[in-house]
Amino acid sequence: MRAFIRVMKALSDPGRVKILKMLEHKSMCVCEIQSALKLAQPTVSKHLKTLEDAGLVTCRKQGLWVNYHLNETRENPYAAALLENLGDWLGDDPEVRGLLERLPHIRREDICRKS
Template sequence: MNNLLSIFKALSDKNRIRILLMLSKKKLCVCEIQDILGVTVSTVSKHLSILRDIGFIADEKEGKWVNYSLNTASKDIVLNQIILILPFYLNDDELIQSDFEKVNTVCRKDLCNV
């Protein structure tokens, strides 16, 4: 029950939903997600830790960066179903479409090393 509640609580935030859908398109690092969401790095990091703890996403080091990716191989029924359903539900959403465009053009090297 508590596990299930954690899943729904994790999904009760607009920015976390946006992150999940971004990651369904492409692996991203924290600073790229920050750029797209328009919130501070610490806030993004907090959201990512919530999504990671549940098993929605996975992280992996690549040079200086940590790449986050969607975990499509979860054994959890609810997690799997949610990840399948989300795109059908939100592909037409204006904000999500705008996020998708940014995902394609975002460049971590421009964002950092200022």
């Protein structure tokens, strides 16, 4: 039951749901997620840790960046079931749709160059 509760708690925050929807489309680093959601870096990192602990996302270091993506290992059956259905959910939500439309314009190279 713990694994189920962990997944449900991870989904209890709109920011974390938005992160999952974005990661459906591409792997992203913290700075890209931060820019897309207009949240502080510690908040984004905390959200990612919660999603990772629930088995929903994983990360991989690539050069300067740590890329987050949806977990493909499907070790947690509840996380796996959720991720299988995620693509069919919230496609008609205006906030999610707007976020996904902005994704192609959010590039880490541009974000880090401004810093």
